[in-house]
Amino acid sequence: MINWRVILSIAKTHLVSKRKQTITAGLGVTFGIGAYITLVCFMTGLNGMLDDLILNQTPHIHIFNEIEPSQEQPLEQKFKDALTQIHSIRPKQRKKNIHNAFPLIQNLANNRDVMAALPQVSAQIFYISGSIELGGNLTGILPNEEVTYFNFDKYVVSGTPQALENTPNSILLGAGVAKKMSLSVGDRIQVRTASGVVKPLKIIGIFQSGVTEIDNVFSYSNIKTVQQLLGEPQSYVTDINVKLFDMEKAGSLSRKLEEQYDLKAIDIKTANAQFETGTTIRNLITYAVSITLLIVAGFGIYNILNMLIYEKMNDIAILKATGFSGKDVQYIFMSQAIIIGILGGVLGLIVGFLLSMAIDNTPFVTEALPTITTYPINHNPVFYIIGIVFALIATFFAGYFPARKARKIDPVQIIRGQ
Amino acid sequence: METVLHTKNINKYFNNPVPFQVLKDINLSVKKGEFASIMGKSGCGKSTLLYILSTMDSDYEGELFINGDLITGQDGDTLSRIRNEHIGFVFQFHYLLSEFTVLENVMLPAKKLAIKSYQEITHDAMEKLQMLHIDHLANKRASRVSGGEKQRIAIARALINNPTLIMGDEPTGNLDSYNADNVLDIFRQLSDEQGLSLLIVTHDTDFASRTDRIITMSDGRIIS
Numbered sequence: 001m002i003n004w005r006v007i008l009s010i011a012k013t014h015l016v017s018k019r020k021q022t023i024t025a026g027l028g029v030t031f032g033i034g035a036y037i038t039l040v041c042f043m044t045g046l047n048g049m050l051d052d053l054i055l056n057q058t059p060h061i062h063i064f065n066e067i068e069p070s071q072e073q074p075l076e077q078k079f080k081d082a083l084t085q086i087h088s089i090r091p092k093q094r095k096k097n098i099h100n101a102f103p104l105i106q107n108l109a110n111n112r113d114v115m116a117a118l119p120q121v122s123a124q125i126f127y128i129s130g131s132i133e134l135g136g137n138l139t140g141i142l143p144n145e146e147v148t149y150f151n152f153d154k155y156v157v158s159g160t161p162q163a164l165e166n167t168p169n170s171i172l173l174g175a176g177v178a179k180k181m182s183l184s185v186g187d188r189i190q191v192r193t194a195s196g197v198v199k200p201l202k203i204i205g206i207f208q209s210g211v212t213e214i215d216n217v218f219s220y221s222n223i224k225t226v227q228q229l230l231g232e233p234q235s236y237v238t239d240i241n242v243k244l245f246d247m248e249k250a251g252s253l254s255r256k257l258e259e260q261y262d263l264k265a266i267d268i269k270t271a272n273a274q275f276e277t278g279t280t281i282r283n284l285i286t287y288a289v290s291i292t293l294l295i296v297a298g299f300g301i302y303n304i305l306n307m308l309i310y311e312k313m314n315d316i317a318i319l320k321a322t323g324f325s326g327k328d329v330q331y332i333f334m335s336q337a338i339i340i341g342i343l344g345g346v347l348g349l350i351v352g353f354l355l356s357m358a359i360d361n362t363p364f365v366t367e368a369l370p371t372i373t374t375y376p377i378n379h380n381p382v383f384y385i386i387g388i389v390f391a392l393i394a395t396f397f398a399g400y401f402p403a404r405k406a407r408k409i410d411p412v413q414i415i416r417g418q
Numbered sequence: 419m420e421t422v423l424h425t426k427n428i429n430k431y432f433n434n435p436v437p438f439q440v441l442k443d444i445n446l447s448v449k450k451g452e453f454a455s456i457m458g459k460s461g462c463g464k465s466t467l468l469y470i471l472s473t474m475d476s477d478y479e480g481e482l483f484i485n486g487d488l489i490t491g492q493d494g495d496t497l498s499r500i501r502n503e504h505i506g507f508v509f510q511f512h513y514l515l516s517e518f519t520v521l522e523n524v525m526l527p528a529k530k531l532a533i534k535s536y537q538e539i540t541h542d543a544m545e546k547l548q549m550l551h552i553d554h555l556a557n558k559r560a561s562r563v564s565g566g567e568k569q570r571i572a573i574a575r576a577l578i579n580n581p582t583l584i585m586g587d588e589p590t591g592n593l594d595s596y597n598a599d600n601v602l603d604i605f606r607q608l609s610d611e612q613g614l615s616l617l618i619v620t621h622d623t624d625f626a627s628r629t630d631r632i633i634t635m636s637d638g639r640i641i642s
Contacts, residue, residue, distance in 0.1 A: 003529065003530055003532050005529070006526070006529040006530055006532075009529075010515075010526075013515075013517050013518060014517065016517075017517035314511075314513055315513075315515050315516075317513065318507075318513035318514075318515070319515075319526075320474070320498070321472075321474060321501065321507050321509075321513075322501065322502065322507065322526065322527040322530070322575065323498050323499065323501045323502020323503070323527055323530050323531065323579075324498060324502075324530055325494060325495045325498035325499075326494055326498075327495070328498075328530070411474055412469045412474050412475050415469075415509055415511075415513070415587070416465060416469070
């Protein structure tokens with residue numbers, strides 16, 4: 001039979017009378033948990049931001065028609081067992097578009113794993129403004145769909161992507177191009193295609209991806225405008241970007257598409273292999289540091305309780321002599337550890353919350369990320385739950401071992417030793 | 419008369435540093451209301467015997483009965499409960515919990531027993547303190563009172579659950595003669611007026627001479 005009221009009142013008296021030690025032990029937990037919350041919120045916030053930057057922009061599968069020489073030449077087909085040698089193989093002259101793109105898109109849209117499949121038309125062009133001519137790339141897109149599925153609007157620093165939809169012959173110019181040619185929203189720019197067609201386009205916005213190579217070269221326009229510019233029909237599509245519900249399925253689906261349609265399909269994992277590694281390693285570091293902090297805090301509690309038990313040998317002996325069982329004594333010391341854990345842990349959550357709020361409000365301006373104004377923080381309640389649970393587990397074990405020692409103390413030895 | 423404590427052939431061995439038999443065939447009984455003292459030279463095993471009788475030491479051969487019930491072989495929790503309910507201790511050193519007040523120290527065993535409400539326990543504790551003339555110290559910290567007072571507080575604590583038996587291991591050993599007399603008077607009074615059984619280990623022949631019965635031990639045996 002455990003009399004918790006008595007046990008807790010003894011535990012409380014010990015904690016209150018050893019105030020400095022209690023505070024030291026509690027602060028250990030507070031700093032551990034506070035640092036964990038801050039670190040994990042900041043790190044996952046950062047990861048989330050980078051995910052946004054790269055993964056949410058990047059199609060999970062990018063389908064295009066790559067110009068490459070045929071794998072098998074007719075000669076090889078004819079003389080299968082013979083040793084053949086062909087010099088100067090060249091790819092066949094053919095259009096860059098995806099054959100039968102719209103049935104393919106329709107087919108993809110019917111696939112249960114696919115969230116969206118969006119066509120694009122990419123064209124090599126020259127930007128002409130006055131006497132300046134710059135090489136570049138103009139991509140025709142479906143503006144509204146791109147915004148919905150690929151967060152396209154996050155990179156538009158002036159103007160809106162919707163204007164592309166509404167304004168005929170409009171262009172969303174790369175920030176680098178705009179700067180080089182001293183152009184701003186509302187101005188006109190002429191573009192010339194490789195085949196020599198020149199067309200004036202109205203600048204309705206500027207986008208900045210943060211990657212200089214892209215901002216210096218790329219611009220976006222409505223898909224129809226680009227098709228007209230190239231003199232191609234509405235079925236002309238050079239790229240299809242696919243977004244899936246589950247990114248993990250990108251690899252298998254892209255291989256299936258390549259096989260089925262004789263096209264090039266690159267999945268996001270292949271395209272951004274190094275990115276995934278970075279995320280994993282950052283998470284690993286976050287957890288390694290946090291767990292180290294908490295273990296250090298746990299050892300602090302362990303130490304202080306151990307000392308307390310040595311100091312309280314006589315108390316333990318008399319408690320046992322007057323009828324408290326070993327278990328009672330163990331619970332007295334374990335409840336002290338857990339009280340320290342709860343108080344220190346809750347305070348740690350508060351400290352962590354305040355620190356991450358402070359970080360969340362710290363200005364963070366960078367050229368590379370035009371839409372970010374403060375440091376990213378991920379306020380996920382799960383971290384707070386993990387934090388308090390870990391605090392309790394750590395203090396439980398930090399208390400368990402000294403308390404078990406107290407339980408085993410033989411009162412006769414203490415009393416006779418005096 | 420009713421027997422509160424009774425032993426049958428208790429033997430006890432120490433194995434450290436060399437095998438050694440400290441208690442040899444102890445057969446002893448203490449009757450209700452009896453005030454007995456155990457005397458003997460240092461190392462004759464009298465304290466060892468007391469701790470076996472107190473149920474704190476369970477590593478022995480033979481049988482121990484308290485209030486007619488066999489105690490030997492019971493598990494630790496049961497023994498704790500028996501100590502709590504039936505046995506009061508007074509040691510040479512007071513063993514008060516220094517962070518608690520005098521009153522809280524006295525109340526602690528009763529709180530553990532948890533039969534009475536806190537109000538009743540407080541009332542009982544005050545009564546015991548009054549009986550020992552230390553009720554004015556009730557709300558002082560245990561660390562702030564004098565040595566003689568501490569020992570009286572320890573006696574009050576031993577009495578709080580109205581035990582059948584009070585055991586003492588040289589309870590006057592640390593006290594000056596005035597306080598030692600005082601403690602002896604209290605014990606005498608408890609035995610005479612409340613019919614409490616007492617079993618006290620002592621070196622002090624004056625103390626022993628004022629008890630009902632002197633049990634003399636030598637080399638692990640009771641010789642008289």
